[in-house]
Structures are given as C-alpha cells and as structure tokens.
Amino acid sequence: MGSSDTVQGRDGLCFFGKVSATISHDVKNVLAIINEEAGLLQDLSLMAGQGMELDPERLVKLAVKIQNQVKRGDTIIKNMNKFAHSVDIAKCEVDFYDMTSLVIALFTRVASAKCVTVILKEGEIVTGKCDPFSAEMLIARCLEVSMDSAGKNHEISVEVFSKNSERVISVHGLRLEVSENDLQALEALSKNAGATVSVVPHDSLLEIIF
Amino acid sequence: MAEKVLLVDDEKEFVEGLAERMELRGMNVDTCTNPEKALDMVNADSYDAIILDLQMPGVDGIEVLKHIKKNNPEMQVILLSGHATVEKGIEAMKLGAMDFVEKPADIDVLTEKIKKAQARKMILVEKETEKKVKDIIEHKGW
Structure with missing residues (x-):
C-alpha cells in the first residue's frame, strides 16, 4: 500500500470520495455544455437542410465554445489524475506550491458553493518531503475551515513560501473564530501529514508548516 | 400555445445553449444564472x-424549490443535476418537484x-379558478 495506510482509513477514503464527486460534477457540467452546443449545431444543420441560410460565423463561434469546453474538461481530468496518483508513494519530494495550486483547483466548486473567492499568490517552487495524500488532505481541510471563517462573498488569499528550514502555506482572510472541533480535526490531520497548523485570529491568519 | 419556461443554472454557456434550442422548438424562454434573482x-x-439546477453557488436548489413551492404552489419545477443522488431526488419529489433530469x-x-408541466399547470389553474x-357563488348567495 502507498500513503493511504498512514492516513486514518475512512477519513482518507471520505476525502477521496468528496474530491471524486466534485470532479464528476464538474465533468458532467462540461459534457452538458458540449451536448447543448453540439445539439445546436445539429438543429442548425437540419434547418439549413430545409433551406434556412447558415451563417458561417455562427458555426465558428459554436466550434470555439466546444473547443473551450474540451480544454476545460482536459484540465479537470489532468488534475484528477494528478490527485489520484498522490496515493502512490507514502513519502516523496513534492513542490508545495504546485500541490496547493492543485488542491485549490480541486476545491473550486466547494469555494463557489460557499461564495468565497480563493486567490493563490504568485510564488516560487517550494520543495520538501512529505506524504502527498495526507498533505493534500490537510491543505484541503484548512482551506475549507478558512472559507467558512471568511464567510459568504469574501476572499481568502493563499501564499506558499520557505522560512528558514520550514515550508509554510499561509491563508489570509479569516474573519470568524474557528471552532474547537475544527481545530481538533486540523490537529489530527496535521499529525498525519507531519506538519503543524496554527490559527492566529488577530492576524486573520491560518498557517500550515511542514 | 408556446410554453413559457424559466431556465435557472449557474453555467452561463449551458443556459444560453439550451435556451436557444428550446426557442427553436417554439418555447418562450427566460434565463437566469443567479438563484436569488430567479426567485x-x-x-x-x-x-x-x-x-x-440542483447545485448552484450560495443556494441549494432544494432551498430554491422550497421557496418557489411556498409562494407559487402551482408552479411546475423540473430539477436538473450533474450527479443526482437517489436521496436528493426523493427529497425533491416530496417537496413538490414535478420531475428530475x-x-x-x-x-x-x-x-x-x-x-406535461404546462398541461399539469393548466389543470391546477383551472381547478383553482373553479374553486374561486x-x-x-356560495358566499354571495346568488
């Protein structure tokens, strides 16, 4: 087994399930748009067959829309593949910036449902060793807690950087107090990921340190 | 008579594409990507x-359905979802959704x-008119 045996079984499985369900929903939306655009092409073709004039510009616009959705779907699937492979190796060298970027992309729908904007500040490659799956699970939970704390129609910004020998992922924009239950859950997850999490209320800040 | 339809989904391109196809089929379609505005x-x-749409930012489609049925019980709502769970489907039907796609x-x-929705709504409106x-007649005692 890979890293999944280091994450407490069912919680890890639940996280995997949650991400998979979100991805399947996103893919369905992409397919639904392609279905309508292709259907529209079919409708227009049938009407052209009955003598209606067909505007080539209209066809080009529809083709571009389909191509854009294919690109969107491809990005979703690439992210899914990257995430699925994070259970392959229990401990390896990772780029924390890249990993944070992946988790934010996977949780776009969650952020959208909570009406919170998540911004990843530009940064450099920050490498270090960790269990990728446990780390992703911790980052995801920290993001969710931060989104809930920020509240509807607010923004959180994420920064990834090195400080001395530590790798830090900081989330700014927390507003409401983080509950004791959430703090306990974060503590358990951080132990699995070999990290520590601290919440600094007066700075509206949550920090994950690897 | 042309069916009058309101299409609510946060995916703008989906709404535009489907609305155009429905209009080509003779329907009169309004669209909305914001569930609160839809109410x-x-x-x-x-x-x-x-x-x-069952899942939109900020508001659960089930909540929107509840609001619609509370204020306009005769409205026929067809729920649309990317990944419908059986539980959600049952909940929606119990709350008065006409169908699930x-x-x-x-x-x-x-x-x-x-x-079907149009026919069903006409029957409900006719019944309501008849009751009124x-x-x-009863209260005026004619």
Whole structure:
C-alpha cells in the first residue's frame, strides 16, 4: 500500500470520495455544455437542410465554445489524475506550491458553493518531503475551515513560501473564530501529514508548516 | 400555445445553449444564472415550467424549490443535476418537484416533460379558478 495506510482509513477514503464527486460534477457540467452546443449545431444543420441560410460565423463561434469546453474538461481530468496518483508513494519530494495550486483547483466548486473567492499568490517552487495524500488532505481541510471563517462573498488569499528550514502555506482572510472541533480535526490531520497548523485570529491568519 | 419556461443554472454557456434550442422548438424562454434573482423572476412572472439546477453557488436548489413551492404552489419545477443522488431526488419529489433530469439532458425528453408541466399547470389553474367561482357563488348567495 502507498500513503493511504498512514492516513486514518475512512477519513482518507471520505476525502477521496468528496474530491471524486466534485470532479464528476464538474465533468458532467462540461459534457452538458458540449451536448447543448453540439445539439445546436445539429438543429442548425437540419434547418439549413430545409433551406434556412447558415451563417458561417455562427458555426465558428459554436466550434470555439466546444473547443473551450474540451480544454476545460482536459484540465479537470489532468488534475484528477494528478490527485489520484498522490496515493502512490507514502513519502516523496513534492513542490508545495504546485500541490496547493492543485488542491485549490480541486476545491473550486466547494469555494463557489460557499461564495468565497480563493486567490493563490504568485510564488516560487517550494520543495520538501512529505506524504502527498495526507498533505493534500490537510491543505484541503484548512482551506475549507478558512472559507467558512471568511464567510459568504469574501476572499481568502493563499501564499506558499520557505522560512528558514520550514515550508509554510499561509491563508489570509479569516474573519470568524474557528471552532474547537475544527481545530481538533486540523490537529489530527496535521499529525498525519507531519506538519503543524496554527490559527492566529488577530492576524486573520491560518498557517500550515511542514 | 408556446410554453413559457424559466431556465435557472449557474453555467452561463449551458443556459444560453439550451435556451436557444428550446426557442427553436417554439418555447418562450427566460434565463437566469443567479438563484436569488430567479426567485424574484418567479414571483414577478408566470411560467409553465421552471428548469432548476440542483447545485448552484450560495443556494441549494432544494432551498430554491422550497421557496418557489411556498409562494407559487402551482408552479411546475423540473430539477436538473450533474450527479443526482437517489436521496436528493426523493427529497425533491416530496417537496413538490414535478420531475428530475440528469445532465447532459436529452432535449426531446426535456421538451416532453415541459409539455406535461404546462398541461399539469393548466389543470391546477383551472381547478383553482373553479374553486374561486364556487366560493363567490356560495358566499354571495346568488
């Protein structure tokens, strides 16, 4: 087994399930748009067959829309593949910036449902060793807690950087107090990921340190 | 008579594509990508069918359904979802949704359901009118 045996079984499985369900929903939306655009092409073709004039510009616009959705779907699937492979190796060298970027992309729908904007500040490659799956699970939970704390129609910004020998992922924009239950859950997850999490209320800040 | 439909989904391109196809089939379609605004539209206008996405930012489609049915019980709501769970489907039907369609939707199936919705709404409105007339006759004692 890979890293999944280091994450407490069912919680890890639940996280995997949650991400998979979100991805399947996103893919369905992409397919639904392609279905309508292709259907529209079919409708227009049938009407052209009955003598209606067909505007080539209209066809080009529809083709571009389909191509854009294919690109969107491809990005979703690439992210899914990257995430699925994070259970392959229990401990390896990772780029924390890249990993944070992946988790934010996977949780776009969650952020959208909570009406919170998540911004990843530009940064450099920050490498270090960790269990990728446990780390992703911790980052995801920290993001969710931060989104809930920020509240509807607010923004959180994420920064990834090195400080001395530590790798830090900081989330700014927390507003409401983080509950004791959430703090306990974060503590358990951080132990699995070999990290520590601290919440600094007066700075509206949550920090994950690897 | 052309069916009057309100299409509510946060995916703008999906709404635009489906609306155009429905209009080509002779329907009169309004669209909305904001569930809160959709509630205002439902209160301000009369629709034969409302096609409502189950998962939208900020508001659960089930909540929107509850609001619609509370204020406009005769409205026929067809729920649309990317990944419908059986539980959600049952909950929606219990709350008065007319039907449940999974994305990507087949336009012919959806058109059929919209026609049924229109017929069902006409029956409900007729019954309501009949009841009102009866009440007037009884209370006025003519």
